[in-house]
Amino acid sequence: MSRLESISKAGYYPTPPSVVDRIAALIRPARAGPRKAVRLLDPCCGTGAALRQLADSVGGETYGIEIASDRCDKAKAVLDHVLSESAFSVRMANSAFSCLLLNPPYEYDEEDKRLEHAFLTEVTRALCPGGLLIFIVPQRRLAVSARYLAGHYTRLNCYRFPSPDYDGYQQVVLLAEKREAVMTDQRLRERIEGWSLTGEGQELPPAGSLDPFYDLPLLPQGPVLFASMFFDPEAAALEAREHGLWVSPALAERLWPAEEHPVRPLMPLRRGHLAVLIAAGFLNNILLEADGRRLLVKGRTYKESVPVESGDPEVEIEREVLRTSVMALDLDNGGFEAIQQAGSTQAHDEERQAA
DSSP states (O other): OOHHHHHHTTTOOOOOHHHHHHHHTTBOOOOOOSSEEOEEEETTOTTSHHHHHHHHHHOOEEEEEOSSHHHHHHHHTTSSEEEOSOGGGEEEOTTOEEEEEEOOOOSBOTTSOBHHHHHHHHHGGGEEEEEEEEEEEEGGGGGGGHHHHHHHEEEEEEEEOOTTHHHHHOEEEEEEEEOSSOOOOHHHHHHHHHHTSTTOSEEOOOTTSSOOOBOOOOEEOSOOOEEESSOOHHHHHHHHHHHSGGGOHHHHHHHSOSOOOOOOOSSOOOHHHHHHHHHTTTTTTEEEEETTEEEEEEEEEEEEEEEEOOSSTTOOEEEEEEEEEEEEEETTTOOEEEEOTTSOEEEEGGGOOOO
8 A cells, every 4th residue: 555545545444344244243232221321433434334334233322523524424414423623633521432443544644653553542532441442454553553552452352354355455453442541561562563464363254253252331321522622603503502501491481481371450550550561662563453443553761851940040950751652553544643641642644654
């Protein structure tokens, strides 16, 4: 596999469906309950096809990360949670996932270090103790991560891709369980380095030829931290709609009550009560019908300055008072009628307009 070919593919080498079937056959199907969950993470999910296929076989909630927008759009159609981001720019809860399906780019980073190892060390923290690692890399690259794998994982098994899939990029599948605590295991490190020799090792067994011998840990049910480090307005709006204050039942009941029943006062309303109703806008755009007339009303409250008697004839004193008025539109003849606070009425026939 040439480096130019790797660059042209953007480090993208989808896992063949036949290989996913063989991997899934080595894992016992998960049995999550109402309070327990199984979460599968693929930090380089591509179109999401491999993770979806694995989840369909062993169960679990799927989480994917894909930096290429075209592949990310396809992944969103088949996975439960997808971020269009680099795995190095994602905030993930530690120990929140039962299984890590890791088929990273086969390339060097800007510091001339292998990306396969960088992805492994970055996302291992998201895997819970006892969680299953499925690490898919070119066989000779295992040596780069041998020390790290031996220290962080146990129960390791390594298999070559079946032919003819192995012939192209000499890929292997390493399955392992995450340790409770990091330790040094020189023998295991040397064993992994031996697996890195091209052409060595056992071929991934066909589905059904071996009984499953890996289990996926059950985790507490509920949402987990899985978000971009950068602000995304669309993601923020979706989060607000799903978990924000607007979905609070108490607030919704206050702002949008399910039913509004008409209330009849015990005593007739006085002029002060009507003024308060007008100031609050309760009379705006109300249609009144009586004696064959139809009126559309709108009320308002405004301030007016009125003179006040002063003991000094040279001193003028004014004070502000609140005035209320109701403007009525006669829907039959188009005439306006202003009803002032003092009870006076003034017709505005000159302002007639078509009803």
